[in-house]
Amino acid sequence: MSNSSRLLRLFLAFTIFFLAFHFRTPAWSNWGNFLFWLIIIISSFLILTEIWAFHKIFRGKRRRLSIVILTLAWFSLSISTASQVKFLLTKQTVLNKLTAETPAPTAPPAPPAPPALTTPLKVANLGKHFVIGYRDFDELQLLVEKQGIAGVFITNRNVHGKTKAEIKQEIQTLQEIRKNQGLPPLLIAADQEGGIVSKLSPPLTKLPSLGRIIDDDKSIDQQKQKVIEYAAKQAQELAEIGVNLNFAPVVDLNKGVKIVNDKYSKITRRAISENKEVVAKVALWYCQTLEQYNVKCTIKHFPGLGRVNTDTHIAEAELNASVEELMNDDWVPFREVMKNTQAFTMIGHAKLMAVDPENAASFSHKVVTEIIRQNWQHNGVLITDDFGMQAVYGSKDGVANATVKSINAGVDLILLSYDKNLYYDAMYALMTAAKEGKLDAEVLGKSGERIDRLSSVIK
Structure with missing residues (x-):
């Protein structure tokens, strides 16, 4: 040789x-x-x-x-x-x-019992904490039939080459399964911010980002109608195909931070403004308009990515700012929308160094429980950013441990939008934690109530 x-x-x-x-x-x-x-x-x-x-x-x-x-x-x-x-x-x-x-198709569904330390948790009760993306519709349909998930994330790979009618039919197929099970509708989520993040365009109309329609030379109050018309157009098209949850708006403030290796984050191109008052008003108008069309909005990415100089898709990231500074600036839009709408809040993967330098915010007990649930007394639905990002997948905890930590911290929904295979690892981790008594039954019970309450008003 x-x-x-x-x-x-x-x-x-x-x-x-x-x-x-x-x-x-x-x-x-x-x-x-x-x-x-x-x-x-x-x-x-x-x-x-x-x-x-x-x-x-x-x-x-x-x-x-x-x-x-x-x-x-x-x-x-x-x-x-x-x-x-x-x-x-x-x-x-x-x-x-x-x-x-999974109950037999002919059997009437039994009302779900709240989790308790003395009652073994059913996998279906754990399944309501997952929103997943997919590549194989048959596999997705199987998980819906088995009550293994609470929601579905649809994106460009799922709609490429399809008409609105075809997309709507696929969604209706899944929702019909839930209806026959006597369960609330699935969350059907999309990432349709406008601008560079328009994952359903085509076939939906590609609109500019919210920040692009704002004229800095005019009073923001004078531009309210323009924002409402923008949101109405987006909400109407989403509702027409069956989407009831949009991962927008971005309420991270535009701090002008340039990330050297920014492959996906690109917050400076997606943010509404650097002005907290402008962002708060625009986000509130946007969310209130979406709700009129039975589409929930999602404010993101708490605790804020505007100051972060690393793309969490590809690496762990740190948010280096004091809680006082964030309360007076970056968190103003989050709190304003939380108080005045039924918006979901997406928890990002940056580490809030002043509070918990060890864990990403998305699975930090100190960030979720102590700040959002206890200090702010916020009882709205919290959803993580995609757990397939390197900031979680590559962390010392990995997806499995991060999932358990996140649920125990008071997060309601784990998003696995890109790699659906991670769902099985995450679900298995929750199953194992439940079996070993490592899930906080009280936290899980309250989370289930939040999900059921929101699901009951989603169509």
């Missing part, structure tokens, strides 16, 4: 070794299965090739190189197989548990 051939195999060995540790990461979820089989095929080829070559080489550097390639290929095969098997077993365990607890 030539040196170039052997070096190529060494390169392949190192490549698949790297892939074996990363093929299940959310960023690669589109190609996860393809990468798994690629690792299996290449590692098997390398193992067979090097075993054959090993017997032809009796000594020297070539034999040592062959051992290196064999070792890398063997570990790649073992690691990837173990990871895939673990995921499949986790998924099957969750589905089996859901199946065991």
Whole structure:
């Protein structure tokens, strides 16, 4: 065998070794299965090739190189197989548990009992804490039938090439299942901010971002009607296809922070204004208008990304500001909308360093329980930003522990919008925590009440 051939195999060995540790990461979820089989095929080829070559080489550097390639290929095969098997077993365990607890179609649904320390939690009660994205509609439909989720996130990959009527029909199919189960409608969520985040355009009209329609040279009060008309247009189109929850508006203040490696966050392009009063008024008008069309708004991303200099999609991030400074500035729009609407609040993944430097806000007890639930006495629905982001997935807690922490902190809904496979890990983590008595039954009960109360007024 030539040196170039052997070096190529060494390169392949190192490549698949790297892939074996990363093929299940959310960023690669589109190609996860393809990468798994690629690792299996290449590692098997390398193992067979090097075993054959090993017997032809009796000594020297070539034999040592062959051992290196064999070792890398063997570990790649073992690691990837173990990871895939673990995921499949986790998924099957969750589905089996859901199946065991799902009432027969002809049986009248029993009213859900509030969780208690002495009563085992049903998986369906845990399922109401998840909103997930999807790529396979049949798999999504199965989870709805098994009462494994509370909501669905739809985005461009789900609507590409479809008409409004086709999208509406798919949503109605899911809602009909819920109706037959005697359950409130699913939350059908979208990320239709306008501007660069217009995930349902086309087929919906692509509008500019809210910040683009505001004229800084005019009084904001004089522009109220313009904001209302904008929100009405957006809400009407969302409601027409069956979307009842929009992940907008962005109420992070535009602090002009430039992030070096900003692939997805781009808050300066999405924020309404740097002026807290302007943002508060525009966000309030927007949310109040959406509610007239039975579409809930979502203010995001508490505790605020305007001052953060890292994109939480790709890395952990820190918010370095005092609570007093944030209360007087960044949090004004959040509090104004919280007090005057039924808006959902999205909790972001930046660490609020003055309060909890160890945990992202989305699973921080100090941020969620102590600030929002206790100090502010806010009893509205809280939803996390996508738990597939690196700030959570790559944290020391990972998705599983972060999910348990988040629910125990008083967050109501865990969003898994990009990589739906993470749902099974997160659900399994809650199942295990419930079994081991590690879920706060009182917090979970109040959360269930909030979700049920909001769900009862959603159409």
